[in-house]
Amino acid sequence: MNTLKATRFAFAALVVFVGFASGAAGQRPTGAGASPALPPPSESSAGSVDVATQSPKATLADFAWLAGRWQGAWGQRVAQQVWTAPKAGVMLGTFQLAENDKTLVLELFTVVDESDGIKFHLRHFTPSLAAWEKSGPTVLNLASADAKAIVFENPLEGQPKRTIFTRIDADTYVSRSEVVPEKGDLQVTEITYHRQKEVPPAHH
DSSP states (O other): OBOOOOBBBHHHHHHHHOOOSSBBBOOOOSSSSSSSOOOOOOOOOOOOOOOOOOTTTTGGGGGGGGGGEEEEEEEEEEEEEEOOBTTTTEEEEEEEEEEEEEEEEEOOOOOOOOEEEEEEEEEEEOOOOOBBBOOOOOEEEEEOSSSSSEEEEESSSSSSSSEEEEEEETEEEEEEEEEEESSSEEEEEEEEEEEOOOOOOOOO
C-alpha cells in the first residue's frame, strides 16, 4: 500500500496535532484513497525536537491555546486549520489543503480525553468526503505535553507515526508530521501556522 503524500495539521492535517500538525494538522495519510498522492513541494529537513516529559496530569485544558482559526503555507499550497475549544472531553478540528484554488485534501481530527489517556484521532477525505483511510481513523497517543510542545505517537497501524505541535508564541505554532515508510528514509512535513483574526460581520 503506497503512502499518500499529503500533509498532517496538522491539528494537518492536523492536519492538526503537525500538521495537528502537521498538522496537523497537515498529515501524510496512507491507504487506498480516491485522491492521488500529493508530492511535497520541496524537501524538508528532519531536525530533532526536544520535548519535556509528559505531565501525568495533562488535560485538554493544556491544549486550549489551539482553539481558533489558523493558516500556513506548504510550498505554494495553502493550509487552513480550525480548532474548537475543549468541551465535554473533546477538541474538534478541521484541515484543508488547497493549491491554485483547488482543494487537495480535507482532514477531520479530534483530541479526546479517554480513560487511558489523551488521544489524537485523524482521518483524511476527498472534497466529496470519500475517506482515504479505509480501515478507519489513525490514532496517536499523547507522549508528552508542556507549555511549548505537544507530542503524539502512533504505536499501531497507519501514518503519521509522530505528530508534534510546537508553540512559538500566542499566534504562531509549528505542526510537524513524521511518516516512517516500510522502506526508505523518514519523511517529514512541517507547516508554520499563524492565527487568523476573526473578521466582524459587515453591517448593512
